Amino acid sequence: MQVVTTGTRGGHAAVHSVVAMAPTSPTTAPTAIEATALHKTYRRRGRTTVAVDDVGLRVEVGEIVGLLGRNGAGKSTTVELVAGLRSPDRGAARVLGLDPQTDRATVRGVLGVQLQTPRLHDALTVRELVRLHRSFYPAGRDPDALIEAVGLTDSRDTRFEKLSGGQQQRTSVAVALVGDPRVVILDELTTGLDPEARRGMLAMVRRLREDGVTVLLVSHHMDEVERLCDRAVVLDAGRVVAEGTPAALVAQAGLPAGTALEDAYLALTDAARPTGTENSKETVR
Numbered sequence: 120m121q122v123v124t125t126g127t128r129g130g131h132a133a134v135h136s137v138v139a140m141a142p143t144s145p146t147t148a149p150t151a152i153e154a155t156a157l158h159k160t161y162r163r164r165g166r167t168t169v170a171v172d173d174v175g176l177r178v179e180v181g182e183i184v185g186l187l188g189r190n191g192a193g194k195s196t197t198v199e200l201v202a203g204l205r206s207p208d209r210g211a212a213r214v215l216g217l218d219p220q221t222d223r224a225t226v227r228g229v230l231g232v233q234l235q236t237p238r239l240h241d242a243l244t245v246r247e248l249v250r251l252h253r254s255f256y257p258a259g260r261d262p263d264a265l266i267e268a269v270g271l272t273d274s275r276d277t278r279f280e281k282l283s284g285g286q287q288q289r290t291s292v293a294v295a296l297v298g299d300p301r302v303v304i305l306d307e308l309t310t311g312l313d314p315e316a317r318r319g320m321l322a323m324v325r326r327l328r329e330d331g332v333t334v335l336l337v338s339h340h341m342d343e344v345e346r347l348c349d350r351a352v353v354l355d356a357g358r359v360v361a362e363g364t365p366a367a368l369v370a371q372a373g374l375p376a377g378t379a380l381e382d383a384y385l386a387l388t389d390a391a392r393p394t395g396t397e398n399s400k401e402t403v404r
């Protein structure tokens with residue numbers, strides 16, 4: 120059995136409940152993350168945006184996979200669909216074989232998610248937040264050690280609302296990891312972090328790999344994807360336009376072996392669309 124949290128919504132630490140652990144098969148281990156033909160459309164003020172357009176995604180247990188794409192390509196929406204924070208119009212996602220829509224509580228027991236925009240209780244300090252989230256699980260990581268690992272020991276008694284953007288992000292990473300999840304989604308882990316903090320975060324991802332944790336890493340930093348990720352999936356306008364190891368993406372872009380992933384990424388995303396088209400598919404009614 121495992122106590123899980125639904126994370127936070129609207130600035131308040133949210134629900135937790137006691138649930139069964141993910142079922143495991145004696146013969147075939149489930150894929151860590153599997154998405155099939157995920158589709159999500161937003162409708163706002165007469166505008167319809169196809170944010171995620173039949174995305175398929177597969178991350179095996181123990182892999183680190185990068186999710187890449189320009190601003191508005193659909194990365195965060197894909198992450199939210201996989202985590203069960205949004206419902207797809209159609210298609211399905213599974214985390215360790217569990218449906219995040221119907222097995223919400225169980226999925227949150229095995230999945231840690233750091234969202235691009237942290238949603239945590241403003242009035243609580245770093246330490247209170249991490250301890251609170253630790254209390255939702257019967258076992259997990261030591262809050263103070265985790266706070267130290269994300270470099271926030273000096274700010275541990277500071278309220279969330281008084282933290283800098285980078286410190287808030289690091290708090291959200293600590294909260295995502297405190298339940299010792301088997302699968303972790305990190306949405307722009309290092310964006311906005313100073314070089315020292317960034318280095319610390321990348322070292323933490325390497326330690327997650329050593330512990331056998333599966334990581335889906337949304338990133339705009341091709342150098343860190345190249346160094347950390349086993350594979351990367353490139354989204355453009357809501358669609359998967361390329362995927363493979365960094366070396367395979369370079370080959371797919373028709374570039375010589377040894378070319379930087381950034382050059383391959385730019386070539387692949389440029390090739391994916393006619394010049395001048397928008398990043399996501401938007402129509403006005």
Ligand SMILES: Nc1ncnc2c1ncn2[C@@H]1O[C@H](COP(=O)(O)OP(=O)(O)OP(=O)(O)O)[C@@H](O)[C@H]1O
Nearest residue numbers: 161163168170189190191192193194195196197399
């Ligand atoms: N809540 C929402 N309501 C309406 N449209 C949205 C909403 N969230 C995202 N979108 C739109 O959906 C598309 C995909 O957005 P998404 O945030 O998933 O992209 P992203 O790849 O994560 O971008 P970024 O790199 O800028 O974080 C964009 O066109 C965005 O404007």
